[in-house]
Amino acid sequence: MEETQGILSNPSACELMVRVSLISWNNENCGDGCIVGTQQFALPMANVHVMLYAGHIDDMSQTFATPERFQTDSDGRVMIYDLREGPYTIFVDTPLGQQSRQLHARKGERATLEIAF
Numbered sequence: 001m002e003e004t005q006g007i008l009s010n011p012s013a014c015e016l017m018v019r020v021s022l023i024s025w026n027n028e029n030c031g032d033g034c035i036v037g038t039q040q041f042a043l044p045m046a047n048v049h050v051m052l053y054a055g056h057i058d059d060m061s062q063t064f065a066t067p068e069r070f071q072t073d074s075d076g077r078v079m080i081y082d083l084r085e086g087p088y089t090i091f092v093d094t095p096l097g098q099q100s101r102q103l104h105a106r107k108g109e110r111a112t113l114e115i116a117f
Contacts (some may be wrong), residue, residue: 014083014105017112020045020076020092042116044076049093052080056102057089067091090115 021042051067070078083105091100096117103113 012107013081014085014107015110016080016083016088016103016105017110018050018070018072018078018080018090018092019112019114020048020050020072020078020094021114021116022096023116044072044074045094045117046072046074046076048072048076050078051091051093053089053091054086055089056087057091057100 022045024041024043026039026041048071050070050072052070053065053067055065057065068080070080072078085105085107087102087104089100089102090113091098092115094117099115099117101113101115103111105111
C-alpha cells in the first residue's frame with residue numbers, strides 16, 4: 001500500500017483509493033518469443049466490483065460478513081472515505097477472477113492500493 005500526500009477530507013479518519021488494472025503486453029514486433037522490446041501497459045478496469053470488509057476476512061468467512069460495496073469508475077478507481085483505524089480486507093471481483101488484499105488503516109492516513117490482473 002502506497003501512502004499519498006494531500007489534505008484529508010477528515011483528518012481523524014483514513015482515506016483509501018483502490019485502483020484496479022489489467023496488465024497487458026505488446027509483442028507486435030517480436031514474432032516468436034522476443035523478450036527485448038516488449039512493452040507493458042496497465043489498462044484501467046472500469047465497472048469492477050470492490051468489496052470492503054472490516055477486519056481480516058478470508059475466502060471462507062466472506063460469506064458470513066457484510067461488506068461495503070463499490071464499483072470502479074472509468075479510470076479503474078474507487079475512493080473510500082472516513083475509514084476508522086483498524087484492519088480491513090478488500091475483495092475485487094472481475095471477469096478475470098477475484099483478488100483480495102488485507103490492510104490496516106491508520107488515523108490521518110491517505111493510501112493507494114493497486115490491484116492488477
